[in-house]
Amino acid sequence: MSEQAMKLRGRVAVVLADNVDTDLIYPGRYLNITDREKTAEHLFELAYPEIRAALQPGDIILGGKNFGCGSSREQAAAAVKFSGVGAVVAKSFARIFFRNSINLGLPVVTAPAVQARAGDELEIDLLAGRIVNLTTGAVFDAAPLDPRAVELLEAGGLIPYLKFRIQKSEVRIQKAEGGSQNEDPSDEMQAILNSDF
Amino acid sequence: MGMTLAEKILARASGRETVAPDQVVVARVDLALSHENADLVRKSFQEIGVARVWDPEKIVIILDHRVPAESEKTATTHKAIREFVREQGIRHFYDVGRGGICHQVLAENGYVQPGMVVVGTDSHTTTHGAFGAFAAGIGATEMAGVWTEGELWFKTPATMRIEVDGEFAEWVSAKDLILYIIGQLGADGADYRAVEFDGPAIHRLSVASRMVLANLSMEMGAKVAFTPVEEIAPDAGARYERVIRIDASREVAEPQIACPHAVDNVKPLSALGHVPVEQAVLGSCTNGRLEDFEIAARILAGCRIHERTRLIVIPASQRIYLEAMRLGYIQTMVEAGAMVNPPGCGPCVGVHQGILAAGETCVSSTNRNFLGRMGSKDSRVYLASPAVVAASAVAGRIAHPAEVTA
Numbered sequence: 326m327s328e329q330a331m332k333l334r335g336r337v338a339v340v341l342a343d344n345v346d347t348d349l350i351y352p353g354r355y356l357n358i359t360d361r362e363k364t365a366e367h368l369f370e371l372a373y374p375e376i377r378a379a380l381q382p383g384d385i386i387l388g389g390k391n392f393g394c395g396s397s398r399e400q401a402a403a404a405v406k407f408s409g410v411g412a413v414v415a416k417s418f419a420r421i422f423f424r425n426s427i428n429l430g431l432p433v434v435t436a437p438a439v440q441a442r443a444g445d446e447l448e449i450d451l452l453a454g455r456i457v458n459l460t461t462g463a464v465f466d467a468a469p470l471d472p473r474a475v476e477l478l479e480a481g482g483l484i485p486y487l488k489f490r491i492q493k494s495e496v497r498i499q500k501a502e503g504g505s506q507n508e509d510p511s512d513e514m515q516a517i518l519n520s521d522f
Numbered sequence: 523m524g525m526t527l528a529e530k531i532l533a534r535a536s537g538r539e540t541v542a543p544d545q546v547v548v549a550r551v552d553l554a555l556s557h558e559n560a561d562l563v564r565k566s567f568q569e570i571g572v573a574r575v576w577d578p579e580k581i582v583i584i585l586d587h588r589v590p591a592e593s594e595k596t597a598t599t600h601k602a603i604r605e606f607v608r609e610q611g612i613r614h615f616y617d618v619g620r621g622g623i624c625h626q627v628l629a630e631n632g633y634v635q636p637g638m639v640v641v642g643t644d645s646h647t648t649t650h651g652a653f654g655a656f657a658a659g660i661g662a663t664e665m666a667g668v669w670t671e672g673e674l675w676f677k678t679p680a681t682m683r684i685e686v687d688g689e690f691a692e693w694v695s696a697k698d699l700i701l702y703i704i705g706q707l708g709a710d711g712a713d714y715r716a717v718e719f720d721g722p723a724i725h726r727l728s729v730a731s732r733m734v735l736a737n738l739s740m741e742m743g744a745k746v747a748f749t750p751v752e753e754i755a756p757d758a759g760a761r762y763e764r765v766i767r768i769d770a771s772r773e774v775a776e777p778q779i780a781c782p783h784a785v786d787n788v789k790p791l792s793a794l795g796h797v798p799v800e801q802a803v804l805g806s807c808t809n810g811r812l813e814d815f816e817i818a819a820r821i822l823a824g825c826r827i828h829e830r831t832r833l834i835v836i837p838a839s840q841r842i843y844l845e846a847m848r849l850g851y852i853q854t855m856v857e858a859g860a861m862v863n864p865p866g867c868g869p870c871v872g873v874h875q876g877i878l879a880a881g882e883t884c885v886s887s888t889n890r891n892f893l894g895r896m897g898s899k900d901s902r903v904y905l906a907s908p909a910v911v912a913a914s915a916v917a918g919r920i921a922h923p924a925e926v927t928a
Binding site for chain 2: 344346348349352353354356357359371372390391394395396397398399400402417419420421424425428429471473482483484487488491
């Protein structure tokens with residue numbers, strides 16, 4: 326995929342505060358929904374249901390510090406992506422949300438100094454780590470993505486990435502070795518295991 | 523150059539002599555844990571298109587979030603998981619009534635060994651750092667990749683060391699210590715970092731209490747967290763990004779409470795004022811173990827729970843349930859007016875078994891108090907130690923255990 330493909334442009338749909346947690350993004354009661362597209366129906370449902378209604382394809386969500394903190398639920402990243410969001414830009418991300426987004430092919434951009442208001446148009450260069458606020462003209466540094474994250478985003482996420490590598494026989498599919506897991510615990514570990522859980 | 527625990531384990535798992543913070547490595551995974559979201563993993567795995575998982579012996583699946591099934595949809599999910607584990611020959615599967623909360627069951631059955639790389643599709647997988655494992659939460663699609671290849675890429679985390687000295691005051695526990703630390707460092711205070719707990723106060727803690735520290739480190743963003751074990755230790759010259767020293771007797775002199783709606787919104791109990799509670803919850807992967815029930819039963823013995831408060835008790839596993847019955851803790855709590863839920867996550871995730879109505883307040887020994895976490899977006903959850911939960915159930919408001927155990 327070309328370098329051009331790692332540039333994107335979009336409108337800031339909403340500016341959120343610090344520590345937006347996964348329960349705010351996607352409530353726990355809907356975790357038994359495993360159809361990724363359907364998760365979008367519950368994006369920000371408890372606290373900010375109006376966000377989803379106002380989203381247009383390719384919009385950017387602007388977060389504060391520690392965006393996506395809390396649970397490992399992948400549905401939080403899926404709900405954002407399948408609501409049509411083009412990217413999430415935040416001052417920082419919680420690590421599991423960050424990885425989930427990349428694995429689903431949703432661009433996530435860490436930009437501690439970024440400043441924009443709802444309605445501003447941003448241009449993001451993921452490889453160079455640069456954000457231009459086209460509305461105000463301001464330019465901000467972003468953390469360049471790790472090369473592995475770039476590979477995953479270019480492929481469209483981890484599933485297409487692995488599919489492609491399997492086709493090219495790059496993935497070694499290991500055979501089960503059988504019985505390798507439960508070695509006898511050491512005496513110390515056995516003592517711990519017998520203790521007061 | 524000396525390495526921290528996280529660096530040592532990642533070096534071994536990636537076949538290197540050394541690794542340093544920020545270095546990206548591909549590590550062999552020793553153990554892969556999932557709960558109900560195994561169904562989501564299964565879907566991604568089948569999309570990838572591989573016939574067999576990499577090693578069925580290294581995959582553990584434990585149903586805990588919605589047990590027994592609370593809806594037809596969940597029942598269908600559980601059924602799909604049962605069929606999948608049979609088809610793939612995954613023996614380490616714990617069905618309804620066979621296990622309990624995934625982290626507790628994993629620990630109780632000796633799956634986790636020092637030096638292992640453990641990944642789980644649950645953020646509180648950090649718990650297993652109490653056994654010297656590099657244990658991190660991951661997402662479902664990422665787990666499908668692990669089921670396919672048996673390995674995963676990690677950015678080597680920088681390590682923060684937290685040394686704790688001093689004696690815990692009466693009624694102060696590991697839960698109060700970690701809430702205090704989270705309050706000091708903030709919800710992202712350890713984001714992307716490894717945390718090593720050490721010091722005399724940590725060495726005196728029980729295994730169950732060490733699990734509390736590793737478990738809740740997630741709530742300050744930690745990727746992994748360790749408490750000391752005999753088998754593996756950081757090198758003498760290990761480099762730490764930050765070293766924090768805490769005197770527990772002075773800094774954590776009383777119970778700590780995480781107030782709504784953030785785990786880092788922590789106050790000492792005496793600063794709280796009058797907070798009536800409609801519900802009290804004792805349980806979860808954080809505080810549903812035997813020592814938690816022991817202290818709660820001690821406080822509840824001979825008492826009646828306040829007439830306007832309900833107490834919900836959830837043993838973390840079948841094994842704890844049985845032990846707590848044998849030791850009389852369950853009887854004491856039921857006699858006081860508690861309702862006992864089956865081993866599992868209970869109301870913590872906001873799915874069932876004790877959902878809050880608008881306007882209600884809950885004091886809970888669980889791990890998250892995010893807006894709407896346990897029910898209505900207009901409800902409130904205060905996180906506290908098991909002792910404070912039990913005392914509050916008696917007082918009908920958030921209370922110090924000393925108030926009800928004269």
